[in-house]
């Protein structure tokens with residue numbers, strides 16, 4: 378793809394975009410796939426907001442924000458490549474605009490070598506009064522999108538790549554190139570922004586600390602509203618979840634408890650044979666729930682969270698919400714799903730079925746009470762044994778005291 382520049386466009390090169398976009402509206406997550414015959418080589422699932430600075434006819438600067446629309450498609454210039462051509466994903470959107478990701482690999486990693494955006498400046502519906510009409514292509518080779526081979530690059534957080542006068546802000550991103558199978562690899566390379574701790578914020582000086590306000594008292598909101606979320610695969614519902622969620626985050630010495638609002642929450646996800654993932658995005662809060670199916674039993678194996686203020690937590694070793702394939706797990710009582718010492722989820726009115734959903738409906742309910750009942754028997758047996766030991770001990774002590782008393786009277 379040739380870089381097209383007019384004199385006016387070259388003027389953009391010097392323009393640095395300082396403003397960081399922190400306010401997003403209608404971010405859409407789309408799935409894009411590049412195939413060679415039946416072999417998938419690139420899969421991408423992402424939301425992108427593209428902010429473009431351009432010069433108006435009156436020489437003034439203008440900035441427009443274009444969200445990657447629902448209608449975005451994989452352009453047929455995309456390719457899996459070969460020995461000399463590297464894999465390329467071109468996402469076409471709107472009236473002649475595109476977003477391209479060019480991949481490369483070595484023995485251990487793959488990365489997005491070049492991210493480029495081509496904009497049709499003649500699209501006056503988007504670029505109102507643009508002084509430039511020729512298409513504009515900008516690119517960057519420092520994308521930060523890099524992962525180990527055979528893993529999915531995952532970045533739920535908001536990250537921005539600057540390409541001259543264009544800023545591309547990604548969120549809810551999962552990308553994989555050189556795929557070993559027809560779907561995302563189960564293993565993931567999680568971006569630094571999601572891990573959060575890998576780039577510690579600069580320490581504040583004691584002076585600054587002294588002037589910061591004391592932590593606000595934690596206010597517990599009212600119980601959350603129940604939402605129904607589903608994930609589809611080839612038009613069929615493959616994961617169903619009904620739940621009311623409350624998040625409890627301790628970050629920067631402050632505990633915040635807040636509810637997920639089903640009205641503003643967007644659900645997406647991926648269903649595979651043995652792994653089903655549900656992503657929930659409420660504003661700038663991103664949640665990941667990964668379910669695993671093993672020997673006809675499912676469980677929630679991973680919970681991840683990322684918020685726009687830089688908090689992120691993830692635990693891949695969970696065994697919550699255990700149920701049977703083809704059935705749904707139900708728990709009406711409040712449950713606390715502890716992810717780690719700084720993050721937990723309070724779940725109310727929960728019903729999930731991550732596998733074997735038929736006709737878009739929940740299967741037979743398996744109440745979480747069953748789990749508790751299963752625990753009751755060992756507890757009763759244990760308590761009975763403990764009681765027996767106690768009785769024997771008391772009897773022995775009384776007996777001993779009596780005999781002592783007996784000896785003393787003699």
Ligand SMILES: *[C@@H]1O[C@H](CO)[C@@H](O)[C@H](O)[C@H]1NC(C)=O
Pocket residue numbers: 414415
């Ligand atoms: C692709 O898959 C279809 C159906 O699964 C099969 O009929 C076809 O032969 C496959 N093509 C190649 C090139 O493997």
Ligand SMILES: *[C@@H]1O[C@H](CO)[C@@H](O)[C@H](O)[C@H]1NC(C)=O
Pocket residue numbers: 472473474497499500501
């Ligand atoms: C660019 O936009 C104009 C106006 O909307 C349209 O006529 C033209 O076909 C577009 N160019 C491309 C390459 O799609």
Ligand SMILES: *[C@@H]1O[C@H](CO)[C@@H](O)[C@H](O)[C@H]1NC(C)=O
Pocket residue numbers: 483484485486488523
């Ligand atoms: C592959 O490339 C990455 C940087 O893109 C580098 O960190 C890594 O060491 C390279 N690995 C090998 C085996 O060359």
Ligand SMILES: *[C@@H]1O[C@H](CO)[C@@H](O)[C@H](O)[C@H]1NC(C)=O
Pocket residue numbers: 484485526527557
């Ligand atoms: C990736 O997976 C493929 C197929 O499963 C395998 O041949 C290859 O060695 C793996 N590469 C790495 C770096 O793990």
Ligand SMILES: *[C@@H]1O[C@H](CO)[C@@H](O)[C@H](O)[C@H]1NC(C)=O
Pocket residue numbers: 611612
């Ligand atoms: C999905 O459903 C839509 C309409 O509901 C239909 O047009 C489309 O062909 C279906 N796709 C598949 C893969 O079944």
Ligand SMILES: *[C@@H]1O[C@H](CO)[C@@H](O)[C@H](O)[C@H]1NC(C)=O
Pocket residue numbers: 597625626627632634718721723
């Ligand atoms: C939130 O988490 C903290 C620390 O784990 C705990 O002390 C507190 O009770 C929790 N609050 C709610 C409402 O769950």
Ligand SMILES: *[C@@H]1O[C@H](CO)[C@@H](O)[C@H](O)[C@H]1NC(C)=O
Pocket residue numbers: 629630
């Ligand atoms: C949190 O509190 C501890 C002890 O009160 C203090 O040492 C630390 O600097 C605080 N951290 C932040 C980010 O405020």
